[in-house]
Amino acid sequence: MNSKETLRDEDHDYGAVFVEGPISINATDLEVGENVELGSSKPWFHGRRVVELDVLARSMNCEKCGSWLRLSDIKDEVIYGMASFLYISCPSSACQHISLVPTGKKSNGKGFDINYKVCLAMINAGMGPSHLNNFLTGCNIPPVDASTLRKKQKELAPVIIEAAEASCKEAQREELECSECSELEGSFDAGWQKRGSGWSYNSHTGSSKGMEPDMACSMIQRLAEDGYTVGTLHADNDATTQSRLPRSIIKKDDKTHVKKNLSKRLYGLSKNYKQLKSAKVIPYIVRCFMYTISKHQNSKQSMKTELATIVPHIFGHHEQCSPTWCTYVKDPTKFRFKHLPNGKALSGDKLREELDKLAQNYIERADRLLNLGSTQSNESFNNSVASFAPKNRFYGGTKSLKARVSSAVMQKNEGYGWLSKICTFFSTF
Structure with a gap:
């Protein structure tokens, strides 16, 4: 039995490399987020892949003579995140041309769609690059470089944020149509990135005594600028927040x-x-x-x-x-x-x-x-935000936090179908 057949018989062979024969190493010898390149030391049949069957099926013809290609004739592979290009030799002895076959599709000249999908899935699951790669290595799938994920996240963030803003405007319009009067009735409850007693004052989190009233007033002001007047507000009986709100607003307990x-x-x-x-x-x-x-x-x-x-x-x-x-x-x-x-x-x-x-x-x-009224819907939304951006992890240094909060907004307004709407929005962005 040759070394190639030995690796194919193993289920979890991602930790094996070639020197003169297969040598087993521990998964800890591979850095999470390592840029995996396949060649003579890491063959194409090493590990598992995510493949779009329709794209692969339509590409399995020789670029030169049109003959059917075979996966067994793969000569090499170049990985791009979760997708790859396969170099497949033509089986015709008269041709022997090596064709470039993609394992996934691209949209509008951007990168492989699967890399944007996996970035969205990462946000939707409340994971970061290291957590995603831990999952992939556990499935024996080559990990995606962290820089690739961050790059895709930067491209997706403005799209998610804009889609969330559009979703909020549509929700405001529908709420006013359902209202019996010209003024809106709403509820308010704040959520924090990190729970505290309120005694800690710093530039990163601040204190709820100052932040919560400011949040309430700024949101009401933005609604007013968009032409929506809040007439009644249900909230906890926090004296500081109540004192800052306009007197024209009727304050109700929750x-x-x-x-x-x-x-x-x-x-x-x-x-x-x-x-x-x-x-x-x-x-x-x-x-x-x-x-x-x-x-x-x-x-x-x-x-x-x-x-x-x-x-x-x-x-x-x-x-x-x-x-x-x-x-x-x-x-x-x-x-x-x-x-x-x-x-x-x-x-x-x-x-x-x-x-x-x-x-x-x-x-x-x-x-x-x-x-x-009730602020349970607010509590539910705060929990959704915490699932997209867990409080034990820091995402506030980049646009990642705003993208994750916007994702929670999309899920609240659109339901779990928000992912498909983001994909549609992104394809026309």
Whole structure:
């Protein structure tokens, strides 16, 4: 058995080279991103390839005599990223011409399409050049040089960014058409490249205290310049952001943040009051508040009235309780709390005073609790951005970050078909 047949019988032969015979080496001996050139030391049948069958089939004719070419007559290969040119000898003894056969197609005189596709796939998967090459070497496919990937990414970045901007303008137009009035109603929530406490101030990330209000104001200003007026904004009750927004905008709380902030305050009180430390107590109080808020979304006065009955209810005073949610009225002798310790009401003047203050805060803000919106779509988008540009990797030094964020925008607006739209957009760019 010769050395060529030996390599063909092996499944993962990417780590083998020729001297006088095949010598096995470890994959670590190959640098990730190494520019792989095939010749006498690395033959064409070494590893696997990504081939477009239609392109290959239409090119398998001799350039000189038109005879059918055979893959077994390949003499050499020159790799260009994920594609390559095959040098195939004509099987005709009278010709013997060596034809140049591509393994993939090119569009508009640019490079091989597969190299742009693999760059898009890299962005879509949230990977970088080193991660992509780790994947390719694991599949026994020659790695793509990192400089090639960066070059293609630079060409694609303006296309992705422009497509995302066009997609946003179309989404704004559709939103206004669906709106019942001339003003838009939106939600706002910021996402950060790296999570922090807010105490770290530097030129790369800054603090949410200054950045979040600036983001909200600049986005509203840009929308206004495009002819779209924001009339209502749903967001967390961050005082800094609210104070910077124009007074003409109606500020509404977000249901998710209302629940989160309520839970946070109750868990803060639990440090001083042992009755709140029972596993079911705080979730029960939160449910009482959120049920009341959700029930009276269209009536400010009824919401205020029922919010005022929550604290007396959990302390065992049911004079003002509604029979629609409190069963004490039906049978006072058998009434027990299902979610409070031992089925008994809470006790303690100081604890009640703290909970009364908490309830009063929500009663005073009842107008902002009407018609609550949600920032879950914002959270979903922030998670999409994090999948395209993971927070444990730095892409902010180049246009890569903007291209990745724009890709997240495209996926949000266009769905998972955004890749085909980018390819169409790029072919006419």
